[in-house]
Amino acid sequence: MAQTGITFDEIQIGQEASFTKTITETDVVMFAGISGDLNPAHTDEVSASASPFGGRIAHGALVASLISTVLGMHLPGPGTIYLKQESSFLKPVRIGDTVTATCKVIEKTEKKRVIFETVCTNQQGETVISGQATVLCPRK
Secondary structure, X not given: XXXXXXXXXXXXXXXXXXXXXXXXXXXXXXXXXXXXXXXXXXXXXXXXXXXXXXXXXXXXXHHHHHHHHHHHHOOOOOOOEEEEEEEEEOOOOOOXXXXXXXXXXXXXXXXXXXXXXXXXXXXXXXXXXXXEEEEEOOOO
């Protein structure tokens, strides 16, 4: 039987989980290929060096996808249906940065949806993404 995550009745306000990953050159190149986002800010060091960031940065959606890892694999976990994400991209993430995505339960609704505060921080503890996600918890 496949592993199932935490159900709506089991999940508690204040619960949180995190996932940490170092963003690599391979991650950025593969994401560019998969998404079709070949923006020079992500793929061309010469062009990116002349940008306000002074070099290549990771795709915001790549970094935000770490939130999906937390929700789908850790809390609530397998079987979760990701319904909504609101994100503010606050700082660039560079190749080699280590990002921690943390999701904390902040509300359980009458419609059996769970709302999470979502935050991604870099290795210096700076918030690079903040927002909220809404999910349906798995059923047993």
